[in-house]
Amino acid sequence: MDITLLIILVAVVGVLAVVGLVVGLVAGRGRGGAQLPPAPSAPPAPAAPSTEDAVLDDVAPAAPAPVAVEEPPARVLDTPEPTASRMVRLRQRLAGSQNALGRGLLALLSRDRLDEDTWESLEDVLLTADIGVAPTQELVERLRTRLRVEGAAASDVRAVLREELTTLLEPEMDRRLQVTGADGLPGVVLVVGVNGAGKTTTVGKIARIMVAQDRTVALGAADTFRAAAVDQLATWGERVGVEVVRGPEGGDPASVAFEAVKSGVERGLDTIIVDTAGRLQNKQGLMDELGKVKRVVEKQAPVTEVLLVLDATTGQNGLIQARVFSEVVDVTGIVLTKLDGSAKGGIVVAVQRELGVPVKLVGLGEGPDDLAPFDPGAFVDALLG
Numbered sequence: 001m002d003i004t005l006l007i008i009l010v011a012v013v014g015v016l017a018v019v020g021l022v023v024g025l026v027a028g029r030g031r032g033g034a035q036l037p038p039a040p041s042a043p044p045a046p047a048a049p050s051t052e053d054a055v056l057d058d059v060a061p062a063a064p065a066p067v068a069v070e071e072p073p074a075r076v077l078d079t080p081e082p083t084a085s086r087m088v089r090l091r092q093r094l095a096g097s098q099n100a101l102g103r104g105l106l107a108l109l110s111r112d113r114l115d116e117d118t119w120e121s122l123e124d125v126l127l128t129a130d131i132g133v134a135p136t137q138e139l140v141e142r143l144r145t146r147l148r149v150e151g152a153a154a155s156d157v158r159a160v161l162r163e164e165l166t167t168l169l170e171p172e173m174d175r176r177l178q179v180t181g182a183d184g185l186p187g188v189v190l191v192v193g194v195n196g197a198g199k200t201t202t203v204g205k206i207a208r209i210m211v212a213q214d215r216t217v218a219l220g221a222a223d224t225f226r227a228a229a230v231d232q233l234a235t236w237g238e239r240v241g242v243e244v245v246r247g248p249e250g251g252d253p254a255s256v257a258f259e260a261v262k263s264g265v266e267r268g269l270d271t272i273i274v275d276t277a278g279r280l281q282n283k284q285g286l287m288d289e290l291g292k293v294k295r296v297v298e299k300q301a302p303v304t305e306v307l308l309v310l311d312a313t314t315g316q317n318g319l320i321q322a323r324v325f326s327e328v329v330d331v332t333g334i335v336l337t338k339l340d341g342s343a344k345g346g347i348v349v350a351v352q353r354e355l356g357v358p359v360k361l362v363g364l365g366e367g368p369d370d371l372a373p374f375d376p377g378a379f380v381d382a383l384l385g
């Protein structure tokens with residue numbers, strides 16, 4: 001009996017131990033053991049139609065949605081601003097950036113007494129505006145003579161100043177862009193200048209002016225040195241539907257220029273504008289590169305215009321660059337960019353004097369139509385306010 005009791009007791013203890021182990025294991029899983037992958041969730045039940053849907057469904061019973069094959073939208077080309085309205089806007093902008101100079105000069109000349117101090121101050125204002133030493137002295141001399149003879153009080157100081165400043169800008173210079181070729185060939189415009197002066201932007205802006213004048217144009221992206229410059233030019237071209245001839249990155253600029261002009265000749269275009277690389281590593285390198293571009297292009301058609309792009313904000317540095325480029329290529333016109341960001345409009349005088357070449361265009365902003373022909377009279381009017 002004792003033994004039977006003992007066996008029953010051992011059996012009960014054993015069963016209890018097994019049950020305890022199983023319960024412990026299950027609880028352990030729940031606290032941090034290996035997680036089972038979540039059961040796949042059932043697909044969401046379709047949402048009940050909202051009242052609005054229901055109303056729409058009432059009006060138009062659901063039909064199977066047609067598979068829409070969307071045509072890419074046709075590219076809408078920009079319409080470049082015509083020259084006349086562009087001039088008005090740019091004149092206002094020019095007046096904004098330059099009238100400190102004009103006002104400064106007028107205030108000095110309107111003093112009751114024009115003594116030595118006044119003339120010296122006048123010289124300082126002119127030199128600060130980057131007009132250059134020789135033109136400053138000339139202008140002061142002429143003003144002194146005229147205002148002494150005519151009498152400052154009696155004369156219209158503004159009119160005298162306007163006349164003398166305009167004379168300084170050599171208004172008789174021919175500022176027309178030579179964009180038309182002879183004998184049925186296209187005009188070829190080479191655009192040169194150091195990187196960052198605004199060359200590529202200027203090429204794009206000139207193309208827009210020509211498109212606005214119904215001329216047929218192609219662009220040559222011969223600034224193969226910087227891939228971004230080529231892409232930048234391509235974007236300018238695309239916007240007005242002008243073809244851009246480009247070569248491989250780091251390729252030979254002369255061959256791109258050649259291809260651009262060749263294509264222009266074959267297609268009978270009016271003008272080809274070639275953007276060049278302006279690395280000023282040394283004069284010889286620059287001369288070799290630009291010389292080659294010009295030689296190669298002229299196998300197809302003569303270059304009709306070489307435009308040097310200068311950043312107006314660089315002052316004396318710009319003049320040094322101008323000198324180097326003019327020794328390397330025959331510059332026929334100057335484009336002065338960023339006049340909107342400079343109070344030193346006097347650079348126009350200095351650079352024309354330095355090169356004996358007219359400023360033909362001025363850049364007055366980053367906008368696509370912020371480029372205008374340079375007009376000495378309008379420039380002085382903007383200056384004097």
Ligand SMILES: Nc1nc2c(ncn2[C@@H]2O[C@H](COP(=O)(O)OP(=O)(O)OP(=O)(O)O)[C@@H](O)[C@H]2O)c(=O)[nH]1
Binds near residue numbers: 363370
């Ligand atoms: N405010 C102002 N910015 C200008 C003007 N012209 C060009 N720029 C800006 O100057 C910068 C340089 O212009 P780019 O046309 O790239 O100069 P780039 O000489 O071709 O230089 P690379 O492409 O490096 O050869 C750009 O940010 C232009 O938007 C201008 O008349 N006014």
